[in-house]
Amino acid sequence: MTSTEDRARAAMRAIGGTVQGAPPLRLDPAPGESRSAGRWARRTWRRGNSPRMRSWLAPAAAAAVVVTVAVTLVLVRGPQNDGVVPPPALTSFGPGGVPRYYVAVEPGTGKGDSPNGLLAGDTVTGQTIPVKPPPHMSFRSVTAAADDRTFFAFASQAGGTGTTGLWFALVLAPGTQNMVTLASTAIAQQSGVAASALSASGKYLAVAERGPAEGQQRVVVFAVDTGRPLDVWSTKTAPAIWLAESVQQNLLTWIDGDRAIALSGYAAATSQASVRRLSFPLPSGHGDLIADSQLIWSPPASTQLACALSPLVVSVDGTSIACAATSIQVPPTLSGSEQWTTSWRVYQASVRDPASTKYTVAYQVTKQLQANVIAQSQVLWASPSGSAVLGAWATASIPSVSPSPSSGNGPSIGTSTSSGIGTSTAPMVLVSGVLPGAVVHVGVMSHGTFTPLRLPRDILFLPNGGIAW
């Protein structure tokens, strides 16, 4: 069941999304024509001249829409950037208020240095369009503005470390011949990049990166139009506040429009999870990452452990933090099955009570897993009110689990001694990307209900900004 607030939001966005243009502005009514007279004459023409005319306008309009949709669907085809005409935006939002369009990193084939491309997709229809990377480049992460059309993708040298690179602007134009436009941006190449986030207006890009001093980490906000750095928050004396090889996704999220940034991370020294609020702009242009920010979430260790294997997703209003909390009950004998439970939780962020452990459960799944079966779960997006999340889980059979180094492309398996919560002391399996043969479930979760969505399995379970709405 969806909350009243979500129903109101979805309804307002749905009808607002039907307006795609405005008529020309008329500043000077013709002489002798009163404002109201002109107005009512126009409305009479628009609505038809008789009740009889009105009576068939509604079904006629409905038929026109159906025909338009049918024709458009026929035109959707082809895997490449050209010649593809995706369906026009009927509404701006998908089920549960999920923004309709997304862009995700599409992993390369895993052979050699095959680069990662991008996949632009429609949450409502399930249609996708692949986008090739620029020559010798490989896409690493994606971030989105609030208009559901503008995305920035970070790309680095194919085969490189993935932390030095450039941003490209990807603009969607649904219903046009050039559905996807990819262009370079004014922001210069950056090194040591951990994450980036485009502001709601698309005017600013926040980047979490390594600073020039040894061990220094910083968040820099760039002006998108000029590429100039505007504000910088640095760890001057404090320790680094995110892990160099963090599994965190959405490390940076713009909140309250363009007015603040939420920075989530696990401290390198203490493994303490935290979400901090950085107000933008800084009065002086420079600030301390700790002293000039506010702690809005830092729960006790048990809560952190529950979410330890899941990226934290911060809602765009900065009040909700979602994660997939996993617990495993280990069987008494090695041959038995273990009980795997994931609950998609939403915590409340607050400056006054950052240690709050209160949460709501959007959805929960429990599975009995045989010894050769592994499971994974994640949160991809959270609604502004936090009452709905977009989540995924997958189970896969594997012949045997053996630690292997990450190759950067395709699924990789490693082990961790992290035990999650509950009674498990066995190693947990960390998976990046979806394993071949995995059974994947992805959809909107809210108040215990699950509404499936059609998303390509290859773009799920990617680390650090692999998908953006």
Place this chain on the structure above:
Amino acid sequence: MDTSRSAPLTPGGRVGGPGADATADVTELYRAHAVGLIRLAIVMLGDRAAAEDVVQDAFLGLYRRWAGLSDPANALTYVRSAVLNRCRNELRQRGRSRSHELAAVAVAGESAEAAVLVGEEHQRVLAAIRALPDRQREALVLRFYLDMSEEEAARAMGISRGTVKSATHRAVAALGRMLKEEP
């Protein structure tokens, strides 16, 4: 570069009326914000033609009062308030009966298309929103559709932040009751 933006924002040209600068500035403002304001109005009214009319009227009002604006930077705030006022008046003129609201969505030309696009569930919710008292409806739309903060909504509505908070809370509660009561 758009020179109209850097030109002095003072009336000129005709005596007693807005000048070329006002025309350029208001037109520029319309280009940038008309779609968003029509969306706001259609959420309030449920009728595309009426939404376009109130936005057109609001910009015409802005154009006529351009010389009296103390700070042209406030023009968007002014025109947004004007759109809200006109929507309020429009709804009052309609009498705000629920049956009228539903009928208006169902029969009004382009709104019929909108009705098809937004679906039955959304229509029910929108009709309930339009049946709310003025203040509650506006607080709900500003907070949940425009995603304004309580402070911003308070400025736009000319009321205190606390009043925005309580109005929004009451609006959600009333909406919940109305939607629950529906068969």
